Amino acid sequence: MTAARTLLEKLWERHVVEEDETGRALLYIDRHLVYEVTSPQAFEGLRLAGRKPWRSDTVLATADHNVPTVWSERSGGVDGISDPLSRIQVRKLGSNCEEFDINEFRLQDRRQGIIHVIGPEQGATLPGMTVVAGDSHTSTHGAFAALAFGVGTSEVEHVLATQCLSMQRMKPMLVKVEGDLRPGVTAKDLILHIIGRIGTAGGTGYAIEFAGSTIRDLSMEGRMTLCNMAIEAGARVGLVAVDRKTIDYLEGRPFAPEGKQWAAAVEYWKTLKTDDGAVFDRTIEVDASALQPMVSWGTSPEMVVPIDEVVPDPSNEADPVRRAGMERALAYMGLRAGMRISDIAPDKVFIGSCTNARIEDLRLAAKVVKGRHVSNSIVQALVVPGSGLVKEQAEAEGLDRIFIEAGFEWREPGCSMCLGMNSDRLGDGERCASTSNRNFEGRQGAGGRTHLVSPVVAAATAIAGHFADDHHFDVRE
């Protein structure tokens, strides 16, 4: 009988090509997602060394970070992109994929979207895989019990050239979540709570496995939201074990196996869970039933409070470096200690990103918005679906009409205002309720002020004109 192993250990050991006594391994990579920003230098490296991709059939590419989301600009394809630098980058991805025989979803392909949305949507992300991309939110794919993590451009090139990476083992950490989430409280609130509790470096060196009754009750979309932000807790990897929901989600997807292979795959995938008695290096327990909707108040994802609370006071912080960080965050955010979160009024609302732009997110937001109107104090409210297929699905359900009639702009898929590499940005001093993942200074535009929230809170805030959840909002009406 073999020793009890964690899910991380099972995935790691399956992919070791060779490993030395220190735990440094040559790890085999099954799926590589490529996009326009972190790949051109890697392809150039291949060319300079006279190399080709080891297995181009493992690579799936699309442009997402830079792409315009306004139809008038988008409808012109690559040539229609007005920013010349963005146009060059997107065009370069196209020519690199052609040169190296890589499957690319082009800009006008209905399957284009944010790589972390389209991987699972296509069934290109499967349980038991190793998945990499030159983007830290690759942790998202761990929701399918895939060992998935972000890498830099040198490693993008390394994987393209050799299908492998030289890596040191991560340590397994368990976040065990029990209890029912209250209505209006989502996976986003849960992960913001966890980051607030363990800090943005709390998961450094670890792969976090999320387990417990709450996780089993989450949809695949919710699990993706959770794993997506493992990196904001410092962990490169988030993981959830395979269960019926994982398998049901994947069945029939274009890249998923079929027939006999499907049956064999499912048999194997069912083993992708932590064995009873396996040991984690660190364990955190969370009571989900006590959670409220969360809102970030500062410039780090750990700076979060429940929506009913107030902006914290730095003078209560004993550590001088942390206190200085809090003071700087308050100054940057234009907030005062002790202000009620529900008194803060954003200028813009952004519903989108690899964290919260899947169909379930849009349904949750639309439910709050339906029959209501965006507050006059909100200058812009955007909904940016995570992929062309999410957009189609939402339109088939009439969600686009709900948003448009409420005063939201309904956009084309892409990363958009999560990081503002295209023209969807915050201006200097503008405040945003955003369903994205990072609230760093300048993240959504120089001088912009980001508050991280769930799609429910973003929608309710757009209607109310100040931070609100669906409960507050119903009371107001």
Add this chain to the structure above:
Amino acid sequence: MEPFISLDGLVAPLDRSNVDTDAILPKQFMKSIARTGFGPNLFDELRYLDRGEPGQDVSKRPLNRDFMLNQPRYAGASILLTRHNFGCGSSREHAPWALHDYGFRALIAPSFADIFYGNCFKNGMLPIVLPENIVDELFQAVYRAPGYRLIIDLALQRVSNPAGDTWEFEIEAARKDSLLKGLDDIGITFSKAEIIRNYEALRKQQEPWLFPGGA
């Protein structure tokens, strides 16, 4: 890859924790398809008073005189001293490229974010983890003494100052070896092609659905 063996360099202090990759190099500069030329935009939003855009002549931009890199005493610094969780956020290698392009060759902090830490080694740059109390001491020393330098010896895993104080640091053996020799990581893996092919043959039996093209 460029090797790192030892360094005798001027130290610049960035007295903040959680410095993220957006702060190290704002996203608008990631539209470049080159690996070089990011140095002038390192810490762009902290360093300049106007809004930075690609293609600007940085010599004409208004400087934030309070930011340490704009103070003459830190001109030519090659060692960055900073706080916890440096390099958190995105996986963009543009962040280490910008630090390297500016002239930094070593970074000292109580902790680094994982992906950023690994990316440094790919670019011949050494991130050194020292305990927080020692980092505190170093900050005090840098503020006290203009021209404060440190000497880093990777083979000995040692940081020292000209007065003779020394501090030892930990580093994974494989990373140390790779940096000292300036090894080509991809070339090394490529030399194991046979082992990789054997592994693939095994995986193809175990999980044939991962090899739709037949590999």
